Amino acid sequence: xxxxxxxxxxxxxVSESESAAAALAVKADMxxxxxxxxxxxxxxxxxxxxxxxxxxxxxxxxxxFEEMIPECSAEVISSSKEMSRLFIMCLRENYDTATEKLxxxxxxxxxxxxxxxxxxxxxxxxxxISMLSERAEKARDTIRSLAEKRRSLEFAxxxxxxxxxxxxxxSAVSFTGSTFVLTGYIPxxxxxxxxxxxxxxxxxxxxxxxxxxxxxxPVLLENSRFSAxxxxxxxxxxxxxxxxxxxxxxxxxxxxxxxxxMLSDAGYGILMVLGCSIALAxxxxxxxxxxxxxxxxxxxxxxxIFGALFGSWFGDIVQVVGREFFGREIGSIALxxxxxxxxxxxxxxxxxxxxxxxxxxxxxxxxxKWKSGKKLDAILDTIPIYLxxxxxxxxAAGILTDVPKGMQTIGLYVMAVGVALLVLTxxxxxxxxxxxxxxxxYTLYNTATGYLSDILSYSRLxxxxxxxxxxxxxxxxxGTMPENTVVKAVLLxxxxxxxxxxxxxxxxxxxYVHTDRLQFVELFSKFYEGGGRQFDPFTVKTNYIKFKExxxxx
Numbered sequence: 052x053x054x055x056x057x058x059x060x061x062x063x064x065v066s067e068s069e070s071a072a073a074a075l076a077v078k079a080d081m082x083x084x085x086x087x088x089x090x091x092x093x094x095x096x097x098x099x100x101x102x103x104x105x106x107x108x109x110x111x112x113x114x115x116f117e118e119m120i121p122e123c124s125a126e127v128i129s130s131s132k133e134m135s136r137l138f139i140m141c142l143r144e145n146y147d148t149a150t151e152k153l154x155x156x157x158x159x160x161x162x163x164x165x166x167x168x169x170x171x172x173x174x175x176x177x178x179x180i181s182m183l184s185e186r187a188e189k190a191r192d193t194i195r196s197l198a199e200k201r202r203s204l205e206f207a208x209x210x211x212x213x214x215x216x217x218x219x220x221x222s223a224v225s226f227t228g229s230t231f232v233l234t235g236y237i238p239x240x241x242x243x244x245x246x247x248x249x250x251x252x253x254x255x256x257x258x259x260x261x262x263x264x265x266x267x268x269p270v271l272l273e274n275s276r277f278s279a280x281x282x283x284x285x286x287x288x289x290x291x292x293x294x295x296x297x298x299x300x301x302x303x304x305x306x307x308x309x310x311x312x313m314l315s316d317a318g319y320g321i322l323m324v325l326g327c328s329i330a331l332a333x334x335x336x337x338x339x340x341x342x343x344x345x346x347x348x349x350x351x352x353x354x355x356i357f358g359a360l361f362g363s364w365f366g367d368i369v370q371v372v373g374r375e376f377f378g379r380e381i382g383s384i385a386l387x388x389x390x391x392x393x394x395x396x397x398x399x400x401x402x403x404x405x406x407x408x409x410x411x412x413x414x415x416x417x418x419x420k421w422k423s424g425k426k427l428d429a430i431l432d433t434i435p436i437y438l439x440x441x442x443x444x445x446x447a448a449g450i451l452t453d454v455p456k457g458m459q460t461i462g463l464y465v466m467a468v469g470v471a472l473l474v475l476t477x478x479x480x481x482x483x484x485x486x487x488x489x490x491x492x493y494t495l496y497n498t499a500t501g502y503l504s505d506i507l508s509y510s511r512l513x514x515x516x517x518x519x520x521x522x523x524x525x526x527x528x529x530g531t532m533p534e535n536t537v538v539k540a541v542l543l544x545x546x547x548x549x550x551x552x553x554x555x556x557x558x559x560x561x562x563y564v565h566t567d568r569l570q571f572v573e574l575f576s577k578f579y580e581g582g583g584r585q586f587d588p589f590t591v592k593t594n595y596i597k598f599k600e601x602x603x604x605x
Contacts, residue, residue, distance in 0.1 A: 061194050082169045086170055088169050096143070103137070103139040106134050123139060124139070125139045270585060284299075285298055296415055301412075316363045317363060324348055335597060367523070371531055390516055397517075440506075530545075
């Protein structure tokens with residue numbers, strides 16, 4: 052604690068010295084305009100001569116003021132477009148007249164003048180800045196000398212944090228002279244093991260009960276190894292309330308799928324997998340950071356898969372190396388197809404996956420309403436939308452590609468049934484016939500516009516996938532521009548490392564942001580409300596020292 056107090060003390064000295072030095076530097080800079088003035092800044096003249104030291108806006112000449120004030124001598128100390136600095140002398144008997152004339156001309160006397168010349172004041176400022184710099188550096192040296200106490204300081208920080216948390220927790224406990232009562236929440240699966248652990252060591256009475264229906268119960272997410280890494284995305288949006296479905300397992304598959312489609316370069320995916328795997332193996336990470344790295348590792352696996360399907364390995368580097376250095380033309384290495392050659396195909400698949408994603412959200416909404424006893428609402432709020440969208444799909448796809456006429460005809464009939472159900476059932480809460488009709492038409496309009504915009508949002512799967520591959524191809528092209536083979540090889544290596552690193556960083560961020568957006572805006576809006584609070588159990592919250600926890604749940 053003594054070392055900490057010293058560090059705080061000397062850090063304050065550094066801050067104060069730097070602040071004072073900065074103020075002196077500003078002062079010296081302002082005095083530079085007066086440096087040719089050879090009298091003290093507060094000089095006011097003699098018994099018979101009055102002196103004025105100040106400035107006016109703009110550029111002026113001494114003659115202007117000598118004509119303005121009788122029996123006056125004026126000198127322009129320095130001048131610029133913004134300001135002119137003046138030294139003016141006149142007879143003491145003309146002081147009042149001179150003061151009035153100068154005021155009318157916008158003359159501003161120098162504020163807080165000091166009893167020394169500007170050159171001496173500038174020199175003093177520089178000396179003081181040098182002294183303050185030395186003082187700050189000595190304080191820094193003292194702080195550096197305490198670096199060997201770092202571990203002890205970290206221990207002290209965690210120790211005090213633990214004591215603070217302890218007394219915060221005790222403030223919620225009810226005490227008597229010899230007993231205390233503690234209430235709180237615990238996951239049901241831990242009840243028996245906790246009771247056994249406590250009663251075996253202490254004289255205690257423990258009671259467990261289910262919370263009331265209207266009780267604000269905290270939320271603890273628990274998912275499979277596949278879905279758990281994406282829990283941070285759910286927490287970023289909002290934790291589920293007790294009446295919500297945890298959206299994490301609902302979105303996890305599509306999260307990995309969409310991320311891989313957007314980044315869609317197998318080389319980048321391999322780098323993600325290797326980087327995250329090494330970090331997970333080498334570093335001691337808290338649970339939240341570990342889950343985040345596992346999530347990106349899984350996204351990397353998806354990226355490798357889609358990169359291989361689309362034939363993108365650091366763009367077209369395989370074809371470029373074969374053509375430029377070995378004289379061999381290597382064709383497509385895509386296991387499926389190349390998006391740059393057939394973007395319409397990828398766009399259609401993007402829309403198809405988007406529709407499946409939206410239908411998943413509607414399916415969850417259906418399940419929630421059905422389990423809550425609203426079976427008719429579950430059917431009428433989802434089935435007509437399914438029919439309407441599925442019916443429109445063949446005709447809409449026919450705009451971009453060939454779709455059999457029979458399928459389009461069937462689709463129109465299915466759409467007609469969906470539209471009829473929407474119009475006839477959506478306004479069922481209204482008591483009047485017109486209310487039911489207009490309520491249905493309004494729902495039809497919202498469904499048409501809302502789902503159209505939602506489905507079009509999935510075109511970002513195409514856009515980001517094409518961006519990654521096209522930028523990677525341009526990088527490879529730049530690296531092979533020279534004619535000389537040796538120069539070309541050196542340039543390609545440099546451009547490859549720098550360019551692909553930048554491309555990976557930019558598109559990795561883009562894939563992350565837009566994958567999150569598709570979950571938050573398109574999927575969650577169909578069934579998820581959120582609003583829960585996080586389960587915050589008694590635990591050791593330290594920054595530097597980690598405790599290995601052993602589970603008592605057997």
